[in-house]
Amino acid sequence: MALHSFHLKADWPGLRNDVGTIETGNLKTEISIPPEMDGPGIGTNPDEMLLGAAATCYIITLAAMLERSKxxxxxLTMESEGLVDVTNGIITYKKIIHRPKLVLKKDASEKDFSMAGKLAEKAESSCMITRAIKGNVEVELEADISKAK
Structure with missing residues (x-):
């Protein structure tokens, strides 16, 4: 087993509604509570970062699978949505919906088209982040696969 280690430094100088920073590898940004949760909404927040991690993992996994399958x-573009429930002050990340839009080359065969659909589904269950949140956050896929005109 080969373990890879990722490191993050965080600084939170104040109280709940202040602004902190995180830094990890190529990512350095301010962080705060989003305005939807009565925060200042400066920089990013945990909800956006979880959505970003899931979306990034999915789209890279799908691109790699398409490449391996030639x-x-x-x-390949995508919009993703994170649904968070706030009830009685309890915040629960409920669902992530990925909406990839994959346009194949116009000479793509029916076999390629069919395989692309299968890979879109498989990428969702193969992604490391999706596997990490399984059982806690539902991940839904609404893939749009077409051929270039």
Whole structure:
């Protein structure tokens, strides 16, 4: 087993509604509580970061699977949405919805088209972040796969 270690430094100089910083590798940003939770909304927040981690992991995993399967794409873009429930002061991350839009080359075969759909589904369950949050946060996929015109 080969363990990889990632490190993050955090600084939180004040109280609840202040602004802190995080730094890890190529990411350095301010952090605070989002305005939806009565915070200042400066920089990013844990909710956006979890959504970003899940989306980044998914889209990279899908791109790698397409490459390994030799399926050529015209473009791969995605919008993701995180749904957070705030009830009686208790905050629960409920669901992440990924909406990838994959456009295959116009000469893609029906086999490539079918395989791309299967890979879109498989990438969701293969992603390290999706596996890490499984059982706590539902991850849903709404893939849009088409051919270039």
């Amino acid at each position: 399926i050529e794409k015209e473009s």
